[in-house]
Amino acid sequence: MNSFFQRKYIIQGIILIVALTLIARLFYLQIIDDSYLLSANNNVLRKVIEYPARGIILDRNGKILVQNEPVYDLMVIPKEAKNIDTLLLCNLLGIDKEGFEKRMKKAREHSPYRASIFEKLIPKETFAVLQEHMDKFNGFYTVDRNIRTYPDSIAAQFLGYIQEVNEKDIERSNGFYRAGDYIGASGVERSYEELLRGTRGVKNLMVDALNRPQGSFMNGKYDTLAVAGEGLISSLDKDLQILAEKLMRNKSGSIVAIEPSTGEILVYVSSPSYNPNLMVGRERGNNYMKLLRDPNKPMFNRPIQASYPPGSAFKVIAALTAQQAGVINAKTTFFCPGGYYVNGAKMRCTHVDGTTDLVKSIQNSCNTYYGYVYARMLESRGMPPYKAYELWRESLMKFGLGNPLGIDLPGEKGGNIYPAEYYTKRFRSNKWASSFNISLSIGQGELGITPLQMANVMAIVANRGYYYRPHLIKGIGQKKIVKKEFTEKIWAGVDAQYYEPVIEGMSRAVSSGTAAGARIPGIEMCGKTGTVQNPHGENHSVFFAFAPRENPKIAIAVFVENAGYGGTWAAPIASMIVEKYIRDTISMSKHVQDRIMNTNILPFKKKSTPEVKKTDKQDNNSKKDSTTANKQVAYQENKESNILVHHSQVRKNYAQ
Structure with a gap:
């Protein structure tokens, strides 16, 4: 009789332990660990950052000194980058297998489930060809960007240049900048950064299992528009x-x-x-670096x-x-x-x-x-x-x-x-x-x-x-x-x-x-x-x-x-x-x-x-x-x- 009751308590204890383990695991997966949620959301919903056009700069007579030119960043979600045509992607981007592995390693270290930049500033000519083959690259997608272009190649020290933000820039901005953003580094690009940079937007896109866009989520109800930066009229002739x-x-x-x-x-x-x-x-x-070394x-x-x-x-x-x-x-x-x-x-x-x-x-x-x-x-x-x-x-x-x-x-x-x-x-x-x-x-x-x-x-x-x-x-x-x-x-x-x-x-x-x-x-x-x-x-x-x-x-x-x-x-x-x-x-x-x-x-x-x-x-x-x-x-x-x-x-x- 005593043996029966002992077995009963042992079985109940085992069941209780199993139940508690399952509950703890479910709590961890659903509350603490968001990797599955991210993976699931990324399969159907993608938040795409819309970068604003940086403000243009004109001379005193309205002639263009600085304007923008479209380029593209290729983003990757490492967990979803499976069964892709690696050779084709390398050929399109002009990189070798070693370069591909190096970029993927960096992306995994950032997060296996979150998107990060795989290749930045892809020119529009390369993008046009790449876009035709995006269905072969699961886990990859592109984001529109703009870079500065100078029609007359003049006034470099006055205009300045922009560069990718570093950790100090991100810290000083109280979270406005994120890794991969650009900031004015010198000249008026730096002096008037807060006016030129504009405000980012977010677009929520539906995608299918083959990484193909299926339209806006909720007809764009939750999207925010990017606001272009202010233009500047310079005093230069x-x-x-x-x-x-x-x-x-x-x-x-x-x-x-x-x-x-x-x-x-x-x-x-x-x-x-x-x-x-x-x-x-x-x-x-x-x-x-070449300019820095110029005597x-x-x-x-x-x-x-x-x-x-x-x-x-x-x-x-x-x-x-x-x-x-x-x-x-x-x-x-x-x-x-x-x-x-x-x-x-x-x-x-x-x-x-x-x-x-x-x-x-x-x-x-x-x-x-x-x-x-x-x-x-x-x-x-x-x-x-x-x-x-x-x-x-x-x-x-x-x-x-x-x-x-x-x-x-x-x-x-x-x-x-x-x-x-x-x-x-x-x-x-x-x-x-x-x-x-x-x-x-x-x-x-x-x-x-x-x-x-x-x-x-x-x-x-x-x-x-x-x-x-x-x-x-x-x-x-x-x-x-x-x-x-x-x-x-x-x-x-x-x-x-x-x-x-x-x-x-x-x-x-x-x-x-x-x-x-x-x-x-x-x-x-x-x-x-x-x-x-x-x-x-x-x-x-x-x-x-x-x-x-x-x-x-x-x-x-x-x-x-x-x-x-x-x-x-x-x-x-x-x-x-x-x-x-x-x-x-x-x-x-x-x-x-x-x-x-x-x-x-x-x-x-x-x-x-x-x-x-x-x-x-x-x-x-x-x-x-x-x-x-x-x-x-x-x-x-x-x-x-x-x-x-x-x-x-x-x-x-x-x-x-």
Whole structure:
């Protein structure tokens, strides 16, 4: 009897254990493990992400700079990828068996039951053939995407590029981005990412066992539509940009041109540049690495990240700030014996100007005049020179130097204007004076500015005392919204009355002075050349200007690295751009245009197509014209490269 009851309890226990096991298993499968649910749903229902079209970018006249081109991602659900024609799929995609296995392994690691990308950015030509055979590839389907395309292959540093998101991008977006999404990585693509990207949509599709679409689920009741990104209207003039890039071909440097009345940037050139179409498609990664390894640094954004001494063009700012400080006026004269030699400082001119006033000092770019101006700024204001230096520095910063201007691009640098503490530490005393760093008086020494900043200085001079923050996007969306910060007028700290003698000097510099080669018949352009010392090689060629004198339409800064005289390279380039913008024509001789466009002065020469051979007569004429131009510039323009500033001798004299 006892044996019967014992067996009864054992049998009941076994049944109970089995029942509990089944219940636990069912709970796990239905509640915790969703793999079967996913597999079942994927057999009848597929959620397909609809990616929005990224906003297009137009130039100021409505011409296309960036648009979209359709491509396709091939998705795979590994658990369903059975009995497929592997060889056919590999042939269609242009991959081998090893590549197929590698992609499948990665997809399984992501999830055997969830879709992931098998092959991305398939061009429309390949997709057309692939689509005919999709019934042979169980577990595979395609998703529509868009990539950027650049019809004219220009303005790469301005436009920027997009790239696939990484984990940090996903984390920072609070879940907006998912693996496989794309995000703006540089340029306006990055600055205006939240506007350009749009909003994803989801389409619920019914599919059969053979992976064939059977229509929308519930007639699209639960679908959400993708919303295209906002379009942008840039401030660039496309035709002017194309010309500027041609003029800077095979040269290092930059061009920035601004409309003074608005702060809108008309031209934005960083050279050498690259074809932005290289940064899209399946070869993007390889192209990116090649560009990074290029010794000419085509991805370096020179207009906002390169810092140069401004050279003689700085004399414009020096003249304005000195007048505002009350240490000189339009009639102040200094005698130039061919150089500035005061208290041990040595700073030569290439010519003897004699008695020189403010207008003449700008016209002839007199180094001596600005040596005296700087000395007065530091030593005639009733305070120790190091304190007066700080006032001088503050006046420069009001012109937008020393700090980023706030352009709508990432990565802008502020240039460099050292505080007084730097020189106190360098000279081991705060009793230093103007002779210790006299090279600052003519834009040399430790001064560093970006091309954008100097173009903005020209806009300030054109406006007689104020500027609008430089920007590259003049309108957002259909309503053409302008950001508030780009409509604010910013005063540069110098009263309007002090600009006229400086502008007169700049006008004479172009009409009969150091920039005479940039003269445009019928247009009064006001400009200033510079030949900037470069301790690493040939001097930099610099020219800054605005035009016309009354009601200015354009302010421009041109830096050509390692090119020598400002009047030989930078000034003609600026002249052609200015005339093209104002008149839509170029009157400069074809010979000069060809010289500018075809000469290769890159430090690391690029391979190019063979040049057309010149006849002996053409070659002799070319040499003759070049020699004459160089002689004229050498006579008219100050050679900052010959300036000798003997800080060590000054410190020795001071110690004695």
